[in-house]
Amino acid sequence: xxxxxxxxxxxxxxxxxxxxxxxxxxxxxxxxxxxxxxxxxxxxxxxxxxxxxxxxxxxxxxxxxxxxxxxxxxxxxxxxxxxxxxxxxxxxxxxxxxxxxxxxxxxxxxxxxxxxxxxxxxxxxxxxxxxxxxxxxxxxxxxxxxxxxxxxxxxxxxxxxxxxxxxxxxxxxxxxxxxxxxxxxxxxxxxxxxxxxxxxxxxxxxxxxxxxxxxxxxxxxxxxxxxxxxxxxxxxxxxxxxxxxxxxxxxxxxxxxxxxxxxxxxxxxxxxxxxxxxxxxxxxx
Amino acid sequence: xxxxxxxxxxxxxxxxxxxxxxxxxxxxxxxxxxxxxxxxxxxxxxxxxxxxxxxxxxxxxxxxxxxxxxxxxxxxxxxxxxxxxxxxxxxxxxxxxxxxxxxxxxxxxxxxxxxxxxxxxxxxxxxxxxxxxxxxxxxxxxxxxxxxxxxxxxxxxxxxxxxxxxxxxxxxxxxxxxxxxxxxxxxxxxxxxxxxxxxxxxxxxxxxxxxxxxxxxxxxxxxxxxxxxxxxxxxxxxxxxxxxxxxxxxxxxxxxxxxxxxxxxxxxxxxxxxxx
Numbered sequence: 156x157x158x159x160x161x162x163x164x165x166x167x168x169x170x171x172x173x174x175x176x177x178x179x180x181x182x183x184x185x186x187x188x189x190x191x192x193x194x195x196x197x198x199x200x201x202x203x204x205x206x207x208x209x210x211x212x213x214x215x216x217x218x219x220x221x222x223x224x225x226x227x228x229x230x231x232x233x234x235x236x237x238x239x240x241x242x243x244x245x246x247x248x249x250x251x252x253x254x255x256x257x258x259x260x261x262x263x264x265x266x267x268x269x270x271x272x273x274x275x276x277x278x279x280x281x282x283x284x285x286x287x288x289x290x291x292x293x294x295x296x297x298x299x300x301x302x303x304x305x306x307x308x309x310x311x312x313x314x315x316x317x318x319x320x321x322x323x324x325x326x327x328x329x330x331x332x333x334x335x336x337x338x339x340x341x342x343x344x345x346x347x348x349x350x351x352x353x354x355x356x357x358x359x360x361x362x363x364x365x366x367x368x369x370x371x372x373x374x375x376x377x378x379x380x381x382x383x384x385x386x387x388x389x390x391x392x393x394x395x396x397x398x399x400x401x402x403x404x405x406x407x408x409x410x411x412x413x414x415x416x417x418x419x420x421x422x423x424x425x426x427x428x429x430x431x432x433x434x435x436x437x438x439x440x
Numbered sequence: 441x442x443x444x445x446x447x448x449x450x451x452x453x454x455x456x457x458x459x460x461x462x463x464x465x466x467x468x469x470x471x472x473x474x475x476x477x478x479x480x481x482x483x484x485x486x487x488x489x490x491x492x493x494x495x496x497x498x499x500x501x502x503x504x505x506x507x508x509x510x511x512x513x514x515x516x517x518x519x520x521x522x523x524x525x526x527x528x529x530x531x532x533x534x535x536x537x538x539x540x541x542x543x544x545x546x547x548x549x550x551x552x553x554x555x556x557x558x559x560x561x562x563x564x565x566x567x568x569x570x571x572x573x574x575x576x577x578x579x580x581x582x583x584x585x586x587x588x589x590x591x592x593x594x595x596x597x598x599x600x601x602x603x604x605x606x607x608x609x610x611x612x613x614x615x616x617x618x619x620x621x622x623x624x625x626x627x628x629x630x631x632x633x634x635x636x637x638x639x640x641x642x643x644x645x646x647x648x649x650x651x652x653x654x655x656x657x658x659x660x661x662x663x664x665x666x667x668x669x670x671x672x673x674x675x676x677x678x679x680x681x682x683x684x685x686x687x688x689x690x691x692x693x694x695x696x697x698x699x700x701x702x703x704x705x706x707x708x709x710x711x712x713x714x715x716x
Contacts, residue, residue: 269649
């Protein structure tokens with residue numbers, strides 16, 4: 156018996172050792188390390204001097220840093236039409252009809268493309284002689300033409316709107332997956348009772364996928380604080396499109412590791428609050 | 441079969457066609473550009489189709505100057521190694537967490553669950569210094585190591601799957617004298633294949649498209665496809681028609697995988713996402 160228990164323990168340990176080590180080294184050590192380094196002026200090499208809350212103070216007082224958090228709000232705003240669009244798309248595609256697979260193929264396309272591809276597509280779309288301005292000219296709406304990527308007033312909403320195109324597919328698939336789990340009898344009963352499609356959506360679809368809807372909202376919030384690829388690749392964070400994650404990377408390259416760590420801690424805390432809120436609220440349900 | 445009114449059917453098609461237009465419109469000029477000559481680019485609008493659809497000059501130029509083939513091979517190596525390790529380890533961890541009771545089980549499970557609170561972007565400051573210290577920056581091993589970790593979504597998928605694999609299978613094997621490793625590799629692991637497929641799709645797409653990690657760790661000779669595209673695009677001297685051709689080349693592997701695995705992609709992504 157003893158022998159058996161020992162082999163069992165060895166077996167368990169051998170299966171867990173590598174993943175657990177990976178987890179500790181690449182998740183927990185950096186998070187705790189960040190917290191320590193964020194109170195120092197460490198450059199990534201050499202001495203580490205304790206500077207108290209100086210790094211954090213800089214984050215909360217410098218207007219440039221405050222505005223990068225404001226930029227995140229544009230992405231959060233874009234998440235609203237994104238979720239609405241994804242939801243209705245999932246509702247209408249949930250059925251059997253001619254052309255279903257073609258539409259499914261087209262509609263998932265943006266989800267499969269990486270940040271560099273999406274950025275290039277939208278540079279071509281938004282640049283001064285790009286497709287958006289050309290389309291507006293074709294429609295004789297020249298008054299609506301803008302320098303979408305240069306005008307400081309509209310550059311952030313312009314590039315934030317790209318995230319609708321890029322990320323709706325993820326929400327769409329999640330909604331679609333959830334809708335497919337609703338028993339068809341419910342819809343049949345609704346038809347017999349003479350429900351309209353809107354009533355069906357309101358009283359069957361939405362209540363059934365509430366949990367997934369909620370997860371999507373949370374993902375959008377925690378995603379908008381972590382925006383990186385589009386503004387970084389398209390504009391390198393210039394023209395007032397800086398985001399916290401771009402700043403983390405730039406500070407790392409500038410050897411301001413202490414400051415980068417403080418900003419990382421802040422992003423981590425925000426994401427943690429959002430996800431904890433989700434857990435608590437879902438449990439209440 | 442659900443009854444649908446004619447009006448609803450019409451509304452559905454109108455909505456789906458409009459949505460498809462919304463998806464495809466930004467892509468059209470990119471396809472046009474890839475076939476245009478430099479002179480055509482200057483003289484025509486972005487919305488004008490190319491005069492010669494058989495002008496493949498840009499594609500050849502992009503492959504040669506962008507070192508795209510080398511980047512593609514490197515990406516393939518990174519993905520094959522890290523996905524194999526990641527999926528195997530995910531199966532192993534999930535099996536142990538599902539089938540055995542041991543002292544630190546709760547701690548281990550919680551440790552994996554809590555990683556969903558930790559954004560990757562908030563950990564790289566120090567990981568970069570670690571990788572730098574062990575001289576792995578600018579080698580593909582830094583990326584392979586980071587990609588080989590076990591994620592909580594994968595564990596959830598596998599635990600769910602193991603709920604439907606009866607314990608009696610394991611116990612019967614043990615009574616017959618099979619060792620623990622034998623039972624896992626020869627009896628339970630083959631039954632975990634559907635979960636592996638799901639994880640392969642989700643992580644395959646995510647890692648092929650990842651920009652943050654390779655951009656941070658691979659800057660010189662070793663580049664993934666995404667980074668090769670980015671470097672190409674970042675150097676201001678590269679004209680747009682060449683970049684467009686490079687991008688279309690970059691989309692081909694994704695489209696091939698998509699067409700081959702379409703059946704699994706929708707269910708796979710949904711499974712991964714809903715488990716959150």
